[in-house]
Amino acid sequence: MMNNPEFKRNIWLELSLHRLIAAPVLLGLIFFVAMQNQGGGAITHTIAKSIFIIATILWGSQLAFSSVSDELQNRTWDNQRLSALSPFKLAWGKLFGATSFAWYIGIPCILVLLFMPVTNLPVNNLQTSISLILGALLVQSLAFVIALLAAKSGATIPRGLSLLFLFVLMPIVGRMIYATEVPNQLWYGIAFTRYTFVNISLLIFTAWTWLASVRVMQTALQIKIKPWAMLAFVLFGAFYILGFYAAFSVGNFAGFVFIFAILMTYFGALTEKRDLVSVRRFINPWLAQSSEKSPSQTNLPEKILREKKWLETPYFVVMAALSLVALLFTLSNKPEAINAFETSILKGQSFAIVGLVLVLLMLRDIGLLYYFSLSKKPQRVAITTFFYVILLTVLLPLLLPKWLGFIANPLMSLSQSSGVYGALILALLHVLTVAALLYKQQIAMNKFFANRA
Amino acid sequence: MYSAPLIQVKQLTFEYPGTRALDSVSFDIVKGSITALVGPNGAGKSTLLRCIAALEYPLSGQVLFNGVDVLDDPRASHAKIGYLSDNFGLYDALSVRQCLTFAASSQGVTADNITKVVSKTAEQLDLTNKLNSAAGALSRGQRQRVAIGQAIIHSPSLLLLDEPASGLDPEARHSLSQVFISLKNSGMTLIVSSHILAELEDYSTEMLILKNGKILQQQSVHNSADSTAKENLNHIEFELVHIADAAKLAAFIDHMPAASGLEIAANVANLQLDETLMPRHVLLNRLLQADISINRFGLLENNMQQNYLKAVNAESIAS
Numbered sequence: 001m002m003n004n005p006e007f008k009r010n011i012w013l014e015l016s017l018h019r020l021i022a023a024p025v026l027l028g029l030i031f032f033v034a035m036q037n038q039g040g041g042a043i044t045h046t047i048a049k050s051i052f053i054i055a056t057i058l059w060g061s062q063l064a065f066s067s068v069s070d071e072l073q074n075r076t077w078d079n080q081r082l083s084a085l086s087p088f089k090l091a092w093g094k095l096f097g098a099t100s101f102a103w104y105i106g107i108p109c110i111l112v113l114l115f116m117p118v119t120n121l122p123v124n125n126l127q128t129s130i131s132l133i134l135g136a137l138l139v140q141s142l143a144f145v146i147a148l149l150a151a152k153s154g155a156t157i158p159r160g161l162s163l164l165f166l167f168v169l170m171p172i173v174g175r176m177i178y179a180t181e182v183p184n185q186l187w188y189g190i191a192f193t194r195y196t197f198v199n200i201s202l203l204i205f206t207a208w209t210w211l212a213s214v215r216v217m218q219t220a221l222q223i224k225i226k227p228w229a230m231l232a233f234v235l236f237g238a239f240y241i242l243g244f245y246a247a248f249s250v251g252n253f254a255g256f257v258f259i260f261a262i263l264m265t266y267f268g269a270l271t272e273k274r275d276l277v278s279v280r281r282f283i284n285p286w287l288a289q290s291s292e293k294s295p296s297q298t299n300l301p302e303k304i305l306r307e308k309k310w311l312e313t314p315y316f317v318v319m320a321a322l323s324l325v326a327l328l329f330t331l332s333n334k335p336e337a338i339n340a341f342e343t344s345i346l347k348g349q350s351f352a353i354v355g356l357v358l359v360l361l362m363l364r365d366i367g368l369l370y371y372f373s374l375s376k377k378p379q380r381v382a383i384t385t386f387f388y389v390i391l392l393t394v395l396l397p398l399l400l401p402k403w404l405g406f407i408a409n410p411l412m413s414l415s416q417s418s419g420v421y422g423a424l425i426l427a428l429l430h431v432l433t434v435a436a437l438l439y440k441q442q443i444a445m446n447k448f449f450a451n452r453a
Numbered sequence: 454m455y456s457a458p459l460i461q462v463k464q465l466t467f468e469y470p471g472t473r474a475l476d477s478v479s480f481d482i483v484k485g486s487i488t489a490l491v492g493p494n495g496a497g498k499s500t501l502l503r504c505i506a507a508l509e510y511p512l513s514g515q516v517l518f519n520g521v522d523v524l525d526d527p528r529a530s531h532a533k534i535g536y537l538s539d540n541f542g543l544y545d546a547l548s549v550r551q552c553l554t555f556a557a558s559s560q561g562v563t564a565d566n567i568t569k570v571v572s573k574t575a576e577q578l579d580l581t582n583k584l585n586s587a588a589g590a591l592s593r594g595q596r597q598r599v600a601i602g603q604a605i606i607h608s609p610s611l612l613l614l615d616e617p618a619s620g621l622d623p624e625a626r627h628s629l630s631q632v633f634i635s636l637k638n639s640g641m642t643l644i645v646s647s648h649i650l651a652e653l654e655d656y657s658t659e660m661l662i663l664k665n666g667k668i669l670q671q672q673s674v675h676n677s678a679d680s681t682a683k684e685n686l687n688h689i690e691f692e693l694v695h696i697a698d699a700a701k702l703a704a705f706i707d708h709m710p711a712a713s714g715l716e717i718a719a720n721v722a723n724l725q726l727d728e729t730l731m732p733r734h735v736l737l738n739r740l741l742q743a744d745i746s747i748n749r750f751g752l753l754e755n756n757m758q759q760n761y762l763k764a765v766n767a768e769s770i771a772s
Contacts, residue, residue: 005559006559008555008558013544074543075538075542078536078541079536079603081508082531082534082536083531083560084531084559084560085559221527221528222507222508222510223527223528276468276469276512280468
């Protein structure tokens with residue numbers, strides 16, 4: 001491990017002699033005092049779990065986040081990007097090096113859990129310990145990926161905000177750690193013990209976040225990658241979530257791929273660098289292709305993939321559209337395959353129409369996001385876009401008369417049995433309006449540069 | 454004098470929101486040169502250096518390093534490039550030795566060589582007695598040298614320096630100039646961006662003038678860094694009273710081994726004089742004896758600054 005310079009540097013910074021001595025002394029004192037009480041074993045276990053969670057999950061995620069954000073803040077990130085270290089070495093050197101002191105505190109706590117005998121525990125100590133370790137690894141890795149995505153997109157994320165996602169994860173982790181009942185978990189009809197299921201899930205999702213951290217690190221180092229990993233994650237996510245709700249069928253799977261692809265499109269659009277350079281680099285080859293008639297021209301999608309003149313978001317849109325087509329195909333051949341999905345999830349609405357409306361509204365939202373991102377002085381783009389989406393989706397329908405509310409939020413028309421096609425037309429109008437805004441903005445931008453030249 | 458270009462920049466265009474930082478920039482950098490990248494604030498100097506270092510994706514155009522597009526294989530380019538940002542940072546809690554050791558190992562220097570390379574770099578940058586000091590406790594000039602040490606520790610073939618002397622006192626600037634000259638003499642190619650021309654004059658061999666994202670001029674600079682043979686050459690400028698004397702002057706200088714590179718624009722003449730062969734007062738005397746009337750005669754100082762101002766003013770008038 002010490003062959004990794006990034007890991008070694010972090011060890012120099014994190015594990016000073018003072019810390020190496022003080023931490024075990026302090027932990028020893030805490031556990032010693034706890035043991036003096038009546039029922040000391042159980043109290044010591046609770047304290048060990050609590051210290052582990054504070055050190056590795058709360059503080060550890062902060063350290064993982066800071067391992068990237070501090071480089072940006074201290075202006076050492078460019079040096080890291082110029083180093084000869086591979087993305088893999090750099091990623092794990094940072095992730096495990098920056099959190100080394102948190103683990104230095106956490107590991108003795110796990111040893112206490114494993115080797116201190118306590119009676120009447122609802123689950124065995126080994127399973128609890130595995131859950132704790134995997135939970136900490138997952139949360140730290142997520143924080144690390146978020147910091148890398150922020151660095152990649154050029155966004156500045158306040159360090160405190162990195163804790164926000166913990167509010168989503170903490171109930172899950174807390175439930176997992178402090179569970180007193182251990183019911184079985186059904187997944188695709190198979191019964192798993194809860195802890196086994198949680199631990200396997202944690203392991204798989206931790207592996208995904210590690211893969212994500214290496215992939216995002218690759219892009220930060222200007223290495224060209226193809227978006228297969230994100231697309232594979234959409235397929236996996238759809239397969240994983242579907243297991244909780246219904247039996248596997250092509251229709252159900254395509255339905256969940258569609259939902260997951262929509263979510264990942266929003267995620268991709270929000271985390272992607274949305275500057276003019278990225279957009280024009282994506283658009284320019286298409287424009288060049290339309291003006292070049294040479295038959296020997298390289299196949300364009302392959303050319304774009306090879307030259308990194310692409311954005312990830314459009315691929316999720318394509319995936320959402322393809323899953324929708326797959327669903328429609330399934331619907332035409334095996335209507336029963338989709339009935340379950342339409343009945344259970346969409347409450348009787350036609351998936352084809354709902355899907356198209358959702359895709360169109362997603363395009364509108366991303367169009368708005370890009371409209372604000374490409375303005376001359378982009379500021380708080382995500383929040384501004386969010387405000388307009390909420391205005392259209394929630395506020396205007398509440399404030400305006402019903403028919404105007406339908407115009408603002410085409411989804412409302414879906415509740416009318418005769419309004420499904422109206423919803424489709426209205427959603428299309430939304431997209432066309434945003435497209436017109438973007439077109440007008442780009443014409444103005446081109447004029448600006450033409451005048452300047 | 455120099456071999457094939459190490460860097461070829463072709464039609465490079467870069468945009469920030471609402472700003473075209475580089476506009477179809479093209480130029481070559483030859484091996485073993487020190488190029489001064491000059492221009493007013495906001496000219497696009499830092500963006501250009503970051504594009505050459507493959508730290509930024511341009512909108513269009515190419516940067517070829519030894520004939521290979523840096524964006525085709527940025528990691529391969531990074532291994533051969535040293536880069537010092539204008540607002541560089543150091544790991545303040547680490548000692549200078551740890552900073553240099555980390556830089557060496559992360560740049561792929563083998564474990565056997567790290568101690569040797571760290572000592573050599575520290576010696577080169579006069580940091581030997583600071584190796585055990587924390588980087589955060591150093592002065593601005595010493596920090597600058599540590600950062601340069603990190604950038605050169607893997608002996609890159611190209612070193613990019615963005616405003617390396619900003620905030621340094623005159624003594625530290627002079628010491629830095631000597632470091633750059635020694636790096637050049639060891640075979641390294643340097644591109645140094647600055648808007649302080651006096652410091653660049655000491656060591657640059659080429660000057661690249663950038664304004665509003667466009668190259669105004671690329672020209673060679675003759676100075677003491679050029680070669681040891683030119684150490685005694687001085688630039689002399691004088692003004693002829695009669696333009697008609699220009700032909701007589703050219704014929705006169707042609708037979709004078711100490712003088713070379715005569716350029717006459719209107720009634721102003723420039724030449725290089727080897728003062729070990731002929732001190733400048735002797736030249737003036739000979740010119741007068743040859744019946745060439747002189748209005749003004751003197752050593753041309755701040756050649757670079759004058760050329761820069763000439764180019765920038767010409768561009769302003771043209772636009």
